Amino acid sequence: MEEIMISDVKSQLQLQPSDEHREKLSRLSLVQLELAYRKAPVGFALFDSKEFRLLSMNDNWAEMMDVPSHQVLNKTIEEIAPGLAGIVEMFEIVAQGGKIENQFIKGELPGRPGVERHWLVNYTPMFDKEGTVEAISTVSLEISAEKQLVAMGIRAHVAQTEAKYRGLLEAAPDAMIVVNQSGEIVLLNVQAEKQFGYSRDELVGQQVKNLIPEGFAERLIADGTRTAAEALAPQMGTGIELSGCRKDGSKFPIEIMLSPLESDEGILVTAAIRDISVRKRAEQHLAQTEAKYRGLLEAAPDAMVVVNKGGDIVLLNVQAEVQFGYRRDELLGQQVKNIIPEGFAERLIADGIRSATEALTQQIGTGIELYGQRKDGTEFPIEIMLSPLESVEGILTTAAIRNISVRKAAEAHLIQMEARYRGLLEAAPDAMVVVDKDGQIVLLNVQAEKQFGYLRDELIGQQVQRIIPEGFAERIIADGLRSVEDALAQEIGTGIELLGQRKDGSEFPIEIMLSPLESIKGVLVTAAIRDITTRKKAAETLLQKVDELNRSNGELEQFAYIASHDLQEPLRMVSSYTQLLAKRYKGKLGSDADEFISFAVDGASRMQRLIRDLLVYSRVGTGVYEFRSVSSEGALQQALTNLSGAISESGAIVSYEHLPVALANEMQLVQLFQNLVGNAIKYRTSAIPIINISAVRETDLHWKFSVQDNGLGIEPQHFERIFGLFQRLHKRDEFSGTGIGLAICKKIVERHGGTISVRSRLGEGSIFQFTMEGGDSQT
């Protein structure tokens, strides 16, 4: 349509004068010619051929410029019409002698800025006589007004369409430039201005090489060899990466998408240019990161295998190669099933159900135990930790695979040991409770169930306070402050007494022995708990008995005092006065009186002896006696001195060997020897009494003393009895005695921590033996 319109205008502008006209013209005066020239409805202008300065113009041309003629005269065409692209080039062509006709140009002129105007222009060289171009004449016809009139509708549509495309162009996120076949930029958008740092005017008409120094031209050439149809058929350019150059000379990575665009000016190329510096940087970072992670992957102590959603191995490290016995390339692309036959897939599926974020927050895989299979088919226990890995290829799963054969073996051993110890635990006579650092019961035996009245399940996981309300926790805390080594070295707990509480709430006394137990779960405390109810009761009873005994002892002491004074006093009166009676009135009151008085005297005397011996006996155990090192030989000699009357009277032969130093109360030791030797003399046969006293070391500390005689001897059934109080084996008329002597001996020996016994045969004498703590034998 436009083409037709322009042809019409051309036909109107046929200004080629015929020869007849030229003759007529030559006849017209110059003035007339000039007037015609001046007032012609088209614009005439004459420029010099060197600098293209305006030499002359008519009114129409001046009107077109919208400036007074004196302002443009002698100015160059560039200065006058800077907005008309390509016009200088036209002038240059004409200056060489060429003639251009009906050139359609458009553009703005300084006189009416912002308005695009259209002209049809003829350029004609004017030769001098030598045939060189002296001047250039132009004839211009502005056609805008006409266009508006003739093709308003069409033009509006065109403008609209163009505006729409221009809008699209401007709205494009990428820099868009349109380049013609000579590599000149003919169109660009605001993004292109921004990206390259030029203003639009600076770029239009520029070689694209200025923006994209390398690659683009080659591309164009390559494309140039194709036909438009060819170029149009496949979508040119699926993205090529080049380098862009800004106005300031800095460079930046770009990606170009080219597409051909057919126009009246031939095939143009539209280039969509994207600044990919950000992406490039991201890619570079990614590559770096990947390298880093690959390093980590290889350095990992575990076998690491990355698996995609299809179960294919996409990545692995050297540990994985070693563990499974495959080379890397043998495993890549293989199904993970080949190395972990069971469980992994299920796990993957389960994890696949979860989103990556869910899985991450849930900390996938805190270790699941499966079996790995080596290339040679052997299996080994593994522990897998899975974690999701988001990637361009979708969510991958990273599996850290640890060979746990050693640990498994250790665990098996442990289980064995545990079973053994559990046996011991159950066999223990005490209730055994194992408690962790938080005071929770982790293990107990059947005795514990019985003692506390709970079932095992009811106690496991419970706080130990439930069965031992007080004291235990404090103990654990105290022990917790110590290191395990300390605690072990110090042998925690040498028995502490606390209260246990049964399920029914009743309490009972317990004794606890604590000992630390190192385990995988940290230090545990094993408590051996003994029900000491019986012992407590026994102890209480014992205390009661001791109390009673002390009381009765006190009473005995009281009795001893009474006996020593208040009883002895009247007895002494009876004794003294019966003796006085006997002395003064013997033979004066008749034989009956003499006999009665003698019985009275004898009875009183015996009673006095009895009371005196009882007093000695009761005093042995009372009072505070100091035990010190005394010479037992010295004590014996003292006893023999005290017995000298009896010895000389009986003619007894008393011998003794070296006797040791004894740890004893000397007075009591004298009493002991005196009673034993005294008895040996008293209970003699008709033969001369032969008595020997000796001592042998029994242990490091103890000596055994023997007092041997050749006396009457004792029947075995009396061995025990004779040491009892008031026990006599003989009639009074045979041997006088109170039956207290040996009881005193027993009491003295026992008070010194020893024992006394007798060995004897009737008629063959006796050996009385007692033990006593002592030192070295005397020399």
Place this chain on the structure above:
Amino acid sequence: MMSNERKRGPVDVLLVEDSPGDVRLTQEAFRNAHASLNLHVTSDGVEAMSFLRREGEHEHAPRPNLILLDLNLPRMDGREVLAQIKQDAALKTIPVVILTTSEAETDIRKSYQLQASCYLTKPSQLEEFEHLVSSLSSFWLTKVWFTGRGGPDESQLD
């Protein structure tokens, strides 16, 4: 030296003894020993002190040359009597012989701490008792010098 034979007449002895049996026994024992003495008897500690201080009915009591003192007495026991005598400037020069049944070490120690002249226990057998009183008599009543009375020779008073 002058002869030790007694020329001063019978010695005054105070027997502090609550048991009439013992009093009689002691008298019999002195008789048995043919001792010459004036034996005065008080039956408890309070009376003994009033005798010594010539109080009440004892206004004309003599100052005894020797005291035979039992420890266990009614009202005021022998230990207290001994203590009071030894704290009294007028009485403390009188020798006090303890004659008791107690063999307790505490009694023995206490008596000497309170400056008893000697400590004797009463034997349970008559014969031994007689022997004890006889020796007591032959020593204290014949050999010993007393302040205020002198010894056998009046001129030997110090």
